[in-house]
Amino acid sequence: MTVLRATVRLQLNRDFDFAAAAAEVPYFAALGLSHIYLSPIAMARPGSTHGYDVIDPAIVNPELGGEAGLAALVDQLHAHDMGAILDIVPNHLAADLANLWWNDVLAHGEAGTYAGYFDIEWNAPEAEGKLWLPWLDVPLEQALENRRCVLARHTGGVGLGLWLDEDALPVSERSLQWLFEHAGIELPLAAGGRLFDAVRLHVQDEPNQASLDQAISAINADTGLIREFLDLQHYHLGRWRDSGQQLNYRRFFDIHSLAGLRMERDEVFDAVHALPLRLIENGSIDGLRIDHIDGLAQPGHYLRRLRERVDQCSQRDLQRHVTLHVEKILAAGEKLPDDWPVDGTTGYDFMQQLGSLLHDPIGYAELCDAWSTLIGRPADFAQEELTARQYVLSTSLAAELSRCTRRFRELATALDDDRDAEGVPRAADTVRDALHDVLAEMPVYRSYLGDDTITATDRQVLDRAFARAEKDAPPDDESTRATIKRHLLFTAENTPTPGQTRFLEASRYSFEQLSSALNAKAVEDTAFYRHGVLLSRNEVGSAPAPAAPEPESFHAAAHERALRWPRWLLATATHDHKRGEDTRARLAALGERPQAFLEDFNTLSKAFGSRAQPFSFTLWMLLQTLLAAWPLDLRADDAAGTLSFAQRIKAWLRKSEREAKLHTHWTAPDADYEGACDLLVDDLLRGAGYASVRNDLCRAAHRLDAAGALNGLVCATLHFTAPGVPDLYQGTEYWDQSLVDPDNRRAVDYHTRAQTLKQTPDFSALLKHYRDGAIKQHLIYRLLQLRKAWPGLFAEGTYQPIPAAGSHKQHVVAFARKLGHRQLFVAVPRLCSNHLDPSERPMADPGFWLDTRIEAFGNDPAGTFVDVFTSRQHAVKAWGWRAGDLFFDWPVAVLIPSSQADESLALPG
Template sequence: MTVPRATLRLQFHRDFTFDDALAHVDYFAALGVSHLYASPITTATPGSTHGYDTVDYGQVSAECGGEHGLRRLTDKLHELGMGLIVDVVPNHMGVSKHNAWWQDILEWGRHSAFARYFDVDWHSPDPALRGKVLMPVLGASYGDELFAGRIALRFDAGNGRFNIVYAEHECPVCPIDYAAILQSANRADLSALADRFASVTTQPADQPRAAEGREALREFVRQNGASAIEFVLEAYSPNDPVTRDRLHRLIERQHFRLAWWRTASDEVNWRRFFDISTLAAVRVERAEVFDAVHALLLRLYAEGVIDGLRIDHIDGLAEPREYAQRLRQRLAELREGTTPYIVVEKILGRGEPLRDDWPVDGTTGYDFMNDAGALLHDPAGAAPLAQAWAELSGRPANFADEALPARRKILAENLPAELDRVSRALHRLARDSIATRDFTYTAIRRVTNELAAHFPVYRIYPQNGLRSAADNAYFDVALDAARQTLSRADHGVLARVDAWLGSGADENGNGNGRGAAYGAQPNGNANPFNHTASARRTVQTLFSQLTAPVAAKAIEDTACYRYGRLLSRCEVGADPGEFALTVEQFHAGNQERARRFPHAMLATATHDHKRGEDTRARLAVLSEIADDWIATLRAWTTLNTPHRRALNGNADDWAPGPAAEAMLYQTLVGCWPPGLSPDDEAGIKALAERVAQWQLKALREAKLRTTWLAPDEAFENGCREFLFDILAPQRRDGFLRELSDFVARIGRAGVVNSLQQTVLRLASPGVPDLYQGTELWDFSLVDPDNRRPVDFTQRQRMLAEARPSDYLANWRDGRVKLAIIQRMLALRLQIPELLSNGSYLPLTVQGKYAEHVIAFARRQGNCWAVVIATRLSMALLDADSALPLVDPIAWDETAVQMPEELFGRALFDWLSPAAPKVEDTGLLYLREALTTMPVAVLVEDGVPRV
């Protein structure tokens, strides 16, 4: 099996290509990772900075270096014994003129060879969209843009095509209209060309003739020039009422409907990725689509170029389990004797398991990131911080009270078209039976809305039309909540929708205790609910493909930007309502992973994180000093009151507003660079620009005062001005000095948190993943800040030549973190079975400061590694010391109870010169184990030390 020892995630784009990565492969090898882990490598929209907007699955991105560049990179990796994991995006594609599949369905509609590749509703109830694809690309209403002359007919001489053009968008005209277009010029030569299209229809059999006609048209222009075509285009000019009307009628005949971008949420008739109207969902559940999407990657795997796959947004797929089974089977057939490594991007709720019947190696690590992050927080801070947040901001104290309104807003404003599609499918089921034919569409939509609004996880995974017990554990939460919020008049509809969505209710509406509201069925109808299995599966899929984006958009992209109790818990994959995790809970998560998915990825930073791993680690310290932080927050709001921007001449209406201001202070505390001085004007300005980017995104994502759909520029400008004012040079002896001093006060405890988090990721069961550049301190914010260029040359120069403890004194440069990573990866290389497959044993800590320590052992045969990390260190750190280290004497009699096999044994710290001895009683005192570092990884003397 090609299981990575450790991965390093790289974001490829035109400014960081395969050859750019190639230049640093020696560094990646010296760091100790076994595999690079690449963002999508297929061709994306030109200029894409992330690669998730694929436009051609069949070609390696030329902007990133093409297949030759990819092979140069992998040849070097293989030379050094390394491999490559790549990200695949099977759920959606970028839709633009660069996507040949999408262009073909715009041209031929439902008769396109690719009509079933995309999840398009060709039978929309809207007559204006039947057989058409909505194209919500216009900057204003269709009429305004048409009259302004911004929509036009153009000819592409390169391929002999007529297109309806708007800005950078090109929508091909169906060839059945070419004859009329060419005849409009009243020229014999063009009329002769028109004859080639006279009998063309949209049927597939006619499409080759249309291609031949376009080729003749292209050759005509090549030989005679484009002047003749200009006469044609004049006949459809938008600048004259008569020709504009002709243009309009031509557009109306096409297989697309041009529309204002604002119409997308309400009227889009194709499934999008979340609410992004430039990404269209792909029907990868169809065999021919699966083959087309994966052909390149399957070939590269067969040829040994790549070694595994990361599946993006698997919850968007119709059948995730079947998809994973098909993918693993296809890959396994290609390379005899190896088992492909496959991980899935899956957001798991607390207690929600990754399904056992998915043949994958685990998740990409959001679950571990959540666990490791929650462990850093002091539960004692939860209540006072929540109360203070509510008082300062006027927002709810509990996250759940933000989440539900956010879900409702997303359903009402961002995804109403998707909600309508599910409701219509359910309504069709209702109309198929005389027992339910009177269930109205409106009632079904109300019920569906409530179920989606209260759904506690991303989705369900029914099999053969039935939900499992695991599904019902979550579906029942939504069902009970919907029952509470809906009128009793809707309870019958709710019960039947529950059955259609897989409850297992029988034909009389009974089963699993549900559906009894229906009572007896009409006489003479022996089988009133005899709907086809495929119809039920369809509505179950549509419902699942609704709840997943609702969860993502409402929680991650809305509520997490509204709730500010502590921003370190407002992260992708986390529940901000869950403030802290106990050591016992963290151990339980590691044990579960070791048992079920021992090769899952372990991440603490990703390309999607909202705050860098060290930003979160520093902010977590605030949970330990809740009262002090609350007092500081109140003092800063008073100090900066004069800089608030009044809006609309109303002193009570000001930017940024209390909630956004409180979040801003947390953000500044979290991302303040180590060593930045209030006197460094250039450094402060650079910080302000970064934070301003975050602030604008945060305000719009919160969807309160301003949004992406309807920006309030006056408010946004006021927020930006406030930020730059409080960070202005003239504040260096005021707010800036206070901010800097506060960061200095908590900075060492933040470093202890960071090093704890780093060691836990590298020593816990699973495959540690490093996000590009986070080998040094990662005080980044949400993208694009977390995707800034990385100076790998600097990191190579800083590779450790000594133990990590030697770098602790100069912790601000981040080299101690890099050294820990390098050293731990060396341990994983030297004793590969110990940390990859070794058993996981939680260790008990006793003594006065037991709650400030986490300890566990990894064991493989007679080989041991004992991991000890300081936690919640703020109260234990010596205020007079510059080191992020608890004075060994301060640990007093606090000790770890070691396994019996290690009683009386001498151990050696892999990270420092420490060599503590386990007492004959089995106690290992922290005053001996944590003498020079806040973390320790203890091994036996027989383990080779490098």
């Protein structure tokens, strides 16, 4: 098994399948990566671009090449001494007719074999024991009148189904009996409940077919009869606009087409994990990435069970450690639960740490003032977040809130604690309002009470949420909130009965799973699209204004990883990011130059001031996005280039505005508003009447090139030298100026990347031509080669912050790694966008550093350290190294002892 050193995340789809991935393995190996990190490979919906809409978890997706394609990819990896990590989806499956489990539920209802696999509330009010299917865009009566829902024979004429437009829905036994009665055909009672087999047998008889066709024709012509047939199904066809109130199955966030699984059940766990465990056992897979761990009812129990099963599958090799990484968003100060047997998260937290390190609080304060003036209220993200949470709870997650309310009312009844101080039963609306107010104040994704152990951390989280609710919510519901808190924290000191335990668990599961979905939808997918002060801070896992001081916070997180979490993944870009790593790096540079941005914004506002739409705050966010995502090689007069860029920006702006939910929505698009946004982008980037504005915009964007590139190189250096396992998102070894999906999932030109990797670099030329991205690739290559040569240092080495002194000490971040005689020194500049090299190279001006120096690290017998990029020698001196010397001819400094240089594969030449 290959030791985990560095990964590359690949988004598989039918256009980039196992064979395509295998073709790039030689390049990945040459770059120095140890593992590929695959998006889900189980059978997904046909044409899936991401793999998270799984329809059969036990089958390798044929669109990707199936078992044979996967085996060929694994063989290619092993031939290059590489391995694979697999992304798995335990939280949900696609609620799709191609999903046999879901079909079974539709055909058999609550009595179906797989009904217990899905998290369905069959006894929800008005459900009548049926599953609500939000598949209509109009009321059911209108769909019936328009003959969009009809009966028909299919599958060679021997099957019977209910057709909704182009889809054939399963039908129930009761409805088939009803249909045969209308056709005058006696359907004998089926032995052993095999009525469907009896139906298939009788339909094959030609006289029966004629009778059935006549009956079907009559039923389809009578909306009353077709409605009667529908009433006999185990599902109710509803309008998707109404599903926020009526839906009775748990979703992935608020996505109707992804149905939540009950992973706490043994049979569900076994069925979903059969494929990945088999691949671990046969040596194809070396690690698992668990998607959306916070969506599960019992994350801790799940992970302990998974760890046990994974270890059983790999026990033939006692030296083998199969890694487990969880997709978990950590809030500021939040830690992974101590009892989770994992190797770390997938690295959103590292994205936050880098973003915080490059964040200029002085520039941000100026932007806050301007943004506050623009929107007419304080630039307070906490209030923006609270407003978004309240909105989402009242709209797209209303059904989930109603479900949570029912669970707590049932628990209160079981505990005989369902009355207020005056003895009056608490109304559903009162409980719902109290839950709404507490959930809106949750400071993290969720607590973990469902794991049956109430930790001090859980208590702190809930205490904080309830305290906030007392401050912000109406005082009338105070006693109800106190009751909810008492029920949530019901402990073993008051031993519950078995019946009470069932209601207690259901209440905790519902509260915590709703809390997780709410945080994702309200913060990341709503508030982040409304709060526009500086968009580099609006990233998954991040916060608009970091509170912790830097670089102290960065050092503290790195030190903890070195001590406790050496295999923690470090991400700088993902398939879920809002903006690519170099888009954010350019925005961070913009944040250091607030006055320049405000001047550009005023100019743009005047040019488009006569337009009623979009609104000025949308224009603000659009301008930041244009400046940050403007391709480094794009000229204002490049017709083809600006057309391509305009298409990307329009797609981003439409998604951004729909996610913000202020002027248009996914559920109710405002065509006029969205058309006005499209027209503005087209005019700005392509319109003849706006050529002057476009030229100004182009110049403003290119003024960020060197500063953004320097930030990007700083991030790459830290990414591949800090404690943890760096994860390279596909293609980001070149500049990554992507936007939110699907823009961040575009095809990668690996051929060009492979060609530049083969070239012997001239480092002065790389600096001069930095816009082509080769400089970033070669920096990553050097550091990956160093990790390959010295894996122990990076996996087990200590982390020591190195202090700086002098006039600009706050502009330097330095640290050392050490293991035995191995030593590594890293120094990078920060917040230097206003202090760049006069030659417009992505470097700080050597003259800027003045007397700034960095404490020398370590003792080397040769008395010198050598830079792994330039091979320049730096003598060890008692007073340290001058920053101006370290950053004289290369943007960053990574030094190793000269006496060990011949052992490293990283030095050029």
